Amino acid sequence: MLCYPEYLDLPRIYMMFAVYLSASLSVLFFFLLLELRLKRNGISLKEFLVLIFKKYRNWGSYISDVLTHRKFLRDRKTGGISHFFMVYALLLSFIGTMLVAYNQYYDIITGSQVFCGIFFESYSFVMDVVMWILFFSSLGGLVALYLRRKIVPKKDMFFNSLYLLGFVYLALTGALLESFRINYLGIKSYYFFNSILFGFKISYFEYLLAYISHFELAFFLIAIIPETSVFHSLLSLTNYLKDERPSGELRKPFDLKEIMEKGAFDVQVGINKTSDIKGFDRLELEACMHCYRCQDVCPAYAAGRPLSPTELITGLKEGIKREEAIWDFIQEDTIWSCTTCGACIEACPVYIRHTDYIVDSRRALVMDMKLDEKKNALLLSLSSQENTIGVPNQDRNSWLSGEGIKKASEVNDVKNLLWVGCMGSFDPEARDIVKNFIEIIKKAELQEDYAYLGEEETCCGDPARRIGEESKFQDLAIKNIELFKKYNIKNIVTICPHGYNTFKNEYAKIDPWMKNVNVRHYSEVIQELLEKEKIKVRMSEEVLTIHDPCYLSRHNGVVEPQRFILKKVGKIKEPQHSGKNTFCCGAGGSNYWYEVKENEKISHIRFKELRNTGASSVVVLCPFCNAMLNDASTVLSDGKIKVKDIAEAVRDNLV
Numbered sequence: 001m002l003c004y005p006e007y008l009d010l011p012r013i014y015m016m017f018a019v020y021l022s023a024s025l026s027v028l029f030f031f032l033l034l035e036l037r038l039k040r041n042g043i044s045l046k047e048f049l050v051l052i053f054k055k056y057r058n059w060g061s062y063i064s065d066v067l068t069h070r071k072f073l074r075d076r077k078t079g080g081i082s083h084f085f086m087v088y089a090l091l092l093s094f095i096g097t098m099l100v101a102y103n104q105y106y107d108i109i110t111g112s113q114v115f116c117g118i119f120f121e122s123y124s125f126v127m128d129v130v131m132w133i134l135f136f137s138s139l140g141g142l143v144a145l146y147l148r149r150k151i152v153p154k155k156d157m158f159f160n161s162l163y164l165l166g167f168v169y170l171a172l173t174g175a176l177l178e179s180f181r182i183n184y185l186g187i188k189s190y191y192f193f194n195s196i197l198f199g200f201k202i203s204y205f206e207y208l209l210a211y212i213s214h215f216e217l218a219f220f221l222i223a224i225i226p227e228t229s230v231f232h233s234l235l236s237l238t239n240y241l242k243d244e245r246p247s248g249e250l251r252k253p254f255d256l257k258e259i260m261e262k263g264a265f266d267v268q269v270g271i272n273k274t275s276d277i278k279g280f281d282r283l284e285l286e287a288c289m290h291c292y293r294c295q296d297v298c299p300a301y302a303a304g305r306p307l308s309p310t311e312l313i314t315g316l317k318e319g320i321k322r323e324e325a326i327w328d329f330i331q332e333d334t335i336w337s338c339t340t341c342g343a344c345i346e347a348c349p350v351y352i353r354h355t356d357y358i359v360d361s362r363r364a365l366v367m368d369m370k371l372d373e374k375k376n377a378l379l380l381s382l383s384s385q386e387n388t389i390g391v392p393n394q395d396r397n398s399w400l401s402g403e404g405i406k407k408a409s410e411v412n413d414v415k416n417l418l419w420v421g422c423m424g425s426f427d428p429e430a431r432d433i434v435k436n437f438i439e440i441i442k443k444a445e446l447q448e449d450y451a452y453l454g455e456e457e458t459c460c461g462d463p464a465r466r467i468g469e470e471s472k473f474q475d476l477a478i479k480n481i482e483l484f485k486k487y488n489i490k491n492i493v494t495i496c497p498h499g500y501n502t503f504k505n506e507y508a509k510i511d512p513w514m515k516n517v518n519v520r521h522y523s524e525v526i527q528e529l530l531e532k533e534k535i536k537v538r539m540s541e542e543v544l545t546i547h548d549p550c551y552l553s554r555h556n557g558v559v560e561p562q563r564f565i566l567k568k569v570g571k572i573k574e575p576q577h578s579g580k581n582t583f584c585c586g587a588g589g590s591n592y593w594y595e596v597k598e599n600e601k602i603s604h605i606r607f608k609e610l611r612n613t614g615a616s617s618v619v620v621l622c623p624f625c626n627a628m629l630n631d632a633s634t635v636l637s638d639g640k641i642k643v644k645d646i647a648e649a650v651r652d653n654l655v
C-alpha cells in the first residue's frame, strides 16, 4: 500500500534529529524572546503564563470568536476573508505537521505507518489545497500591507512583509516538496494535483535543500514571533482574558471607602505620562494592528471631532516606547470627543478597550483641574446638589406625588424600585417617559408593586465616572447602595440605560451586596407584561424605526424586548446600524453636558440614518437619546418625524 514518503531515501535518523533539534531551538528562542518582550513591559513570563492558563475556561469562547472571524468579517469583507483564509491555512498546516510527527513516532514504535492508502491520499489532497490558500492569502496580505504603507509604522511594515514573504516561501516549497515526493514515487493520482501541476522529478540534493529550507524557515518564523507583529495573535488572547468586565463597565482605579478608612490619599489616578500605563495594558496597546476598524465605526470621528480611536491607540502604542507626557501627542479635546459608545471596542479584533485609556486620561485632566466651564458646572452640580441639573434636589420627584405610585418611605416592602434618574426627575420630556411607564404599570394593576425614592434619590454616578471624577462616582454609589440596603431593594427598574448599566455592572464592584439586586430596563418590564398578558396593545398602521441606545443594546446586549414590543404596535423598519451594532446619539460619556468642536452633530448623523428608513416615527429607549434626537428632528425635519419613547408607543396603543 502507498504510504507517506516524508524523507524519501534520505537517512531518516539524521533528518529526524535535524528537525527535532531545530524545533527545540525554535521553542527555546520563542520563550527567550517572549521573556524579553514581557520584561520590557514590566511583566514576568510567569505572570503571563498564569494569566493564560488560570483563565483556561474562557479559551472556548475566545477560540470560537476567532474561528468564526466575527469581528474580522463584520465590516471589512475583503481584508476579513483574506485574514480568515490565512489563519485557517496556518492552522491546518500546523495540524498537518503534527499529524506527520505522529506518523513518524507511530512508525518508530510499531514499524508501520498511519498515513497509508486513502488516508495518505486525502491528507495529501487537503495539504495541497491548504498550501495554495496560504500562498494566495499571503500575497493578499502583502497587497493589503502595501496599500496601508502610509499608516503602518516602518518597522512593522518591514517585519510583516518579511513574514508574509516567509509564508509565501513555505507555501511554495510545501507544494513543491509534495510534488517532488509524488513524482519521485512515480504515482499518478488526481489526489496529488501539485504533482500534476509541477510534474517534474528532482535530485536528492535538491529535495534535501528544499526540505531543510522549508522546515528551518518555519521554525525560524515561530522563534521570532514575540518580536514581530504576528505576536498580536497571542496578545489578543491575553487582552481577551485579562479583563472580564462588560464593555460598559469602567475599571476602578481605587477604592474610596478603603482610602477614607486608611487615610492613604496618595494614589496615582489616570494617565498623564505613558509611564502611567503599566503591565498588561502596555501589551494590550501593542496588539493593535492599525486595521482602522475602530475608526470606521466611531461616531466622534464621523462627526469630524478630533478623535480617531485608531490614532489614539497607535499613538499610545508608540508613545510607551518613548516614555513621554501623553499631552505631547494627544490633544485634550481628543479625549473629550469620546461618547464612550463602545463601538470601537466591539469592532476591535484584538479586544482593545479604548474607553479605558480615554477615561483614564480624563481622570488625569480632572485631577489637574483642566476642565472648561461646562464640565466644571457639571461637577459643581454633582457636588452641591448631587444631581446633574444644578437645581436643588429636594423637589426632585415631588411632581410624581399625584401619579399613583408611592414613595419607598411610605411602603413596608418595596418589590420594585422605580429609579427615576436625573433626566426623569427634571427634564419635562423625560418626565413624560416616567408618566407613560407608570400608566402602563397601572393598566397592569401593578402600581402597588412599585415605589420611588423621591427626594432621597440622587444621581446614579454615571456622568461623574465617565467625565473622569471617580471619587464623586464612588461617593454617590456608596450613598445609593446604603439607600437600597435601607429599603431592602431586590429589584430596580430604570428608564435610563446609563443608570441601568451602572447599577447592573458597576455598583457590585463598589459593594458586592449589589450582586443580589436584579436590575431591569423598563422595556424588559413592558415585554414581560405583554408576554404575561397583563397588558394588551392594538396594532397600528404606524411605520416605526428603532434607535437602540449604546448603553442598553451594545454594552448590555438588550436588543430583543424593544423589537418584541414594537412588532405588536406597528411595522418596524430597521436602520443601517441597529441592535448591538447601533450608532450613538451623541450624549453618552457625559457629552450631554459639554460641547466639542465638530463638523456635524453626532445626533444629526444618526437622525439622518433613521430618517432614511422612511419611518414616520423614531422610537427611543433612553431620555438622553430622546432629547438628542428630538432636537435633531426639529432641525432636520421640522419635527415632522416624531421621536417617541417606547413607553409612549405602548401607551398610545393600550386596549
Ligand code: SF4
Binding pocket: 294, 297, 298, 299, 300, 301, 307, 309, 337, 338, 339, 340, 341, 342, 343, 344, 345, 354, 355
Ligand atoms: S467609544 Fe465610541 S466615541 Fe469613543 S472612541 Fe470608541 S467609537 Fe469613538
Ligand code: SF4
Binding pocket: 287, 288, 289, 290, 291, 292, 293, 294, 295, 309, 310, 313, 347, 348, 349, 350, 351, 352
Ligand atoms: S485598536 Fe483594534 S480596531 Fe483599532 S486599529 Fe487597532 S487593532 Fe484595529
